[in-house]
Amino acid sequence: MQSFVYNGQSARVIFGSGRLAQLPAEVDRLGLKRVLVLATPPQAEDAENLSALLGARSVGVYSRATMHTPVDVTEDAMRVVSDKNVDGLIAVGGGSTTGLAKAIALRTDLPQIVAPTTYAGSEMTPILGETKDGQKVTQSSPKILPEVVIYDVDLTLTLPVGMSGTSGMNAIAHAVEALYAKERNPVVSLMALEAIRALARSLPLIHDDPADRDARADALYGAWLSGICLGSVGMALHHKLCHTLGGSFDLPHAETHTVVLPHALAYTAPAIPEVIEKLRDVLGHQDPAAALFELAGRIGAPRSLREIGMPEHGVEVATERALANPYWNPQPLERDGIRALIARAYAGEAPAI
Structure with missing residues (x-):
């Protein structure tokens, strides 16, 4: 129980x-x-x-x-x-x-x-x-x-394709982290999985046809559920990193979430096997972190911190600031692992567990 x-x-x-x-x-x-x-x-x-x-x-x-x-x-x-x-x-x-x-x-x-x-x-x-x-x-x-x-x-309907994609990935990030947040519960988890499913299926359709009203409605529905998730539970590593990066280097909000999401999930994956199994089902992929990285590529979203304006020296700065006042996370935060995560995100490399 x-x-x-x-x-x-x-x-x-x-x-x-x-x-x-x-x-x-x-x-x-x-x-x-x-x-x-x-x-x-x-x-x-x-x-x-x-x-x-x-x-x-x-x-x-x-x-x-x-x-x-x-x-x-x-x-x-x-x-x-x-x-x-x-x-x-x-x-x-x-x-x-x-x-x-x-x-x-x-x-x-x-x-x-x-x-x-x-x-x-x-x-x-x-x-x-x-x-x-x-x-x-x-x-x-x-x-x-x-x-x-x-x-x-x-x-x-007039939201540009690029912004639609990164905004939708930002929403997915809220839902994914809600699945393993410290305050997670069955009600929020149901909404989170439904949100991820709705957004993952609608964002490629919007990329291909921005005027697809049904896809737009599906994405907005997913965003609503994701927002409820974000407001109902606490935050963990992903949001800590995004707040650190955005505040330190004035990076665009949604794009930062888009880039960081697959890497933060990969880092945390060993501690959340049940969540990973649910995400495999929702995303139709054995490696949910890779699936999210591929989804970002499918919709033409940025996949590196470098391309959205982070300087190379920011890897060290962000590592120190992320560890200075860390959020709770199911996978303990270790300096080498966090630095490697941020370095991969900076370079646009695929996420690694």
Whole structure:
């Protein structure tokens, strides 16, 4: 018998096609009168259109959301929140925009409505990673979890093929690590396996035909489940490495997860034989780490840290920082093994157990 604790996350989820049209009704349902629409600079025009849709309910747009949620950007946004007497937040975009909304909510407890345009999954978690002085610090609080998430498949149809692939691999990483997290439980494991299955079958289809609506819906479904997994259990080696690499070298978030995932799984594999057996079934491959490495290649995603901007000296830096304040992991962390893992990921070599 397995003993476990399961914590359900209470977020309202609206899923389907054309569901963003329900946003004004959701704003009204929450009793919000002065919402601020958040975006990254490239999505500023879309945010302005959304603000216009909300009419008098919106006080305007803040379009400086940035990857890795820098604290200085959050502090700048907080001044706008205060000056405009904002009573709610709307985030339409990827993990950068969602991260900014969550950072503001942590400081203010303002309600959030998030409409993801990628497969990041962070909208389903009470977890926030913030970057300051080159260090990324993760924390959790009920204030961070959005109140409403609108999954509109239509919003993902224009997501570029490359970003679709890495965003989907990022989601798979959340689900894979949930299978062997310290707080794992049967409910989360069911969702994790279903998420991996949905994403692994849909990402190649999206790569071949970005307009495949059924594949897009399948991927968004998998991303939703992966987000629940990430928000329900703790993190281990994979996420520690990605936070270290992203914060230290300002590497792109989803691409970093894509590169590191097969290597982190291979490192941990000897300690999790039951998980490996389940992944063999889901991925249809005797070596799940190799399967994930091959999947990244199939969809044209980067497979080396070098090609996404990490300097060669970063191997030593990342090794030291990953071991300085390590996360729990079923396979104990040993310096030589971690350095070899990062070196293979840097060079784009296949994962090795």
